[in-house]
Amino acid sequence: MSWFNEKTPAVAGAFAELRNAVYKEGALDLRTKELISVAASVLMRCERCTEIHAERAKKQGATDEQIAEAVACAMFVAAGSQLSWSEVYERIIEK
Secondary structure, three states, X not given: OOHHHHHOHHXXXXXHHHHHHHOOXXXXXXXXXXXXXHXXXXXXXXXXXXXXXXHHHHHOOOOHHHHHHHHHHHHHHHHHHOHHHHHXXXXXXXX
């Protein structure tokens, strides 16, 4: 048992319940959920999360190309998110 689980068993248990609720077959299949999780992990800059979800995506049948495209989608969203900041940058520079 990890240190966190030992010190906060209720929180660790709730996290495990959330994971189990999210990662089950539903409107989205598990491969799709894992590919979404790869992209989210990239955006959160969580190296370990990206590794875990890429491995799980492969176990669900995802190809390296699908994982790469999920990463590319995340990269696009990250880059595009900066466009709305251009007005902020302009205000800062004009001061």
